[in-house]
Amino acid sequence: MLTRILAAPLAVFIMACSLYLWREIYRDSDWALACLLPLGVLLLVAQIAILREDYRARMLLTLRPGSRLTRILTGRLSSLAGAVGFIALSLPVMAWQALNLTLPETGLVIAVCVISGWVFLLIENRLARSFNHPFGRAYSMRLSSWLCAALACPVIVWLSWKFTTYPDEFLRAGFGEAMQLGMDALPERRGVLAEIMALPYALQGAKIWFIVQHREHGWLTLWPSLDAALFGFVATRASILLTDLTEHLLLAHPPASTGETA
Numbered sequence: 001m002l003t004r005i006l007a008a009p010l011a012v013f014i015m016a017c018s019l020y021l022w023r024e025i026y027r028d029s030d031w032a033l034a035c036l037l038p039l040g041v042l043l044l045v046a047q048i049a050i051l052r053e054d055y056r057a058r059m060l061l062t063l064r065p066g067s068r069l070t071r072i073l074t075g076r077l078s079s080l081a082g083a084v085g086f087i088a089l090s091l092p093v094m095a096w097q098a099l100n101l102t103l104p105e106t107g108l109v110i111a112v113c114v115i116s117g118w119v120f121l122l123i124e125n126r127l128a129r130s131f132n133h134p135f136g137r138a139y140s141m142r143l144s145s146w147l148c149a150a151l152a153c154p155v156i157v158w159l160s161w162k163f164t165t166y167p168d169e170f171l172r173a174g175f176g177e178a179m180q181l182g183m184d185a186l187p188e189r190r191g192v193l194a195e196i197m198a199l200p201y202a203l204q205g206a207k208i209w210f211i212v213q214h215r216e217h218g219w220l221t222l223w224p225s226l227d228a229a230l231f232g233f234v235a236t237r238a239s240i241l242l243t244d245l246t247e248h249l250l251l252a253h254p255p256a257s258t259g260e261t262a
Helices: 002-025 032-062 076-100 103-127 135-163 175-183 192-213 218-250
Strands: none
Touching: 002 032, 002 076, 002 103, 002 218, 032 076, 032 135, 032 218, 076 218, 103 135, 103 218, 135 218, 175 192
């Protein structure tokens, strides 16, 4: 029981450490990218395990015993593609938002991620009484992800909107100048990472300029908060994936699909 309780905080601690080191090293070195590598690998392993196990179970129900298709439809490529797709979306979103989170937002996101992990474990335990393995696990992950995100994202949006301010320079700047103001937030050093981040910062400046120039439309001020909501959903999903992986590692039986062969 204690192991299951500790799985969620430990998973969030791993995720928070990776993003914190990225944030701290980002302005000094391109090696900041290496801080995201462990998080990316863990999320990849966790997502592949979930997808492949679910795929194999469905194929066992779909195909007849002894069918030659069982050697072809192993789920390796589809699981890898799905996991890579999730990483390609989630890791850049979390890395970008980690650079801009305020202290209240950070505390809220950490709390939401820990609670999401616990909710997943609770739902998984309940569904295991009614669903065959691994369907209960897959349904638990989907249900807890959407449930926690639906409850947490409005709070994250409100908190982001409450603490977001816009510099006066954007009110007097033109569109091109606003993009330059956005890129002024880049680190002074040159490097591959600075070149990659130039576009997001320029787009950020353009977005702020558009909001400031049309400030009479109050609803536009919620636009930046939607980025925080996306981050909240992605972070919730990532924390649930890592909680599942951490639980299996702590219990010394890693997800079955990671070591199986067709």
